[in-house]
Amino acid sequence: MNYWLMKSEPDEVSVDDAFAAPRHTVPWTGVRNYQARNFMRDQMRVGDGVLFYHSSCAEPGIVGIAEVASTPYPDPTQFDRKSPWYDAASKPDAPRWLLVDVKVLEKTRNLTLPELREDPALADLVVLRKGNRLSITPVEARHWRHLLKKLGASSA
DNA sequence: GCCAACGTTGGC
């Protein structure tokens, strides 16, 4: 069992949007970074824990507990000419971009970025590292436990 | 394979 933090822009897909979707599940479309793709392709397993994070918004922070809900499969938006994530260089018989489905288990309060930064127990959380821009980052088990306790999450 | 130029992310 691995744990992850996955960023979504709430203007695109918020935790409310994801929770309102059928089975509380959304395909994690639009990742166009190889390192993030590789996490989904090579390391994620169904049932892995996910922290749902809102980025590029007024109050960035962790807003929900989720889980990996599928094995990896090709991101359909890469083949859609009208999609902002269209990739002309990716061919259907050799898809460049894969994704997984993510199921929201529980919405939480917004554990904001400033709160995360001021907690010494989270000092080396990957997403807080200087200059980090990865939209998917691994979370250590001790950080996961600490964060779930902090959130009072029932999905622990 | 190097690296400068350019593009993107994302907090502020």
Place this chain on the structure above:
DNA sequence: GCCAACGTTGGC
């Protein structure tokens, strides 16, 4: 809108 940090591209 600014800009630091980082990833990607492409000429050589």
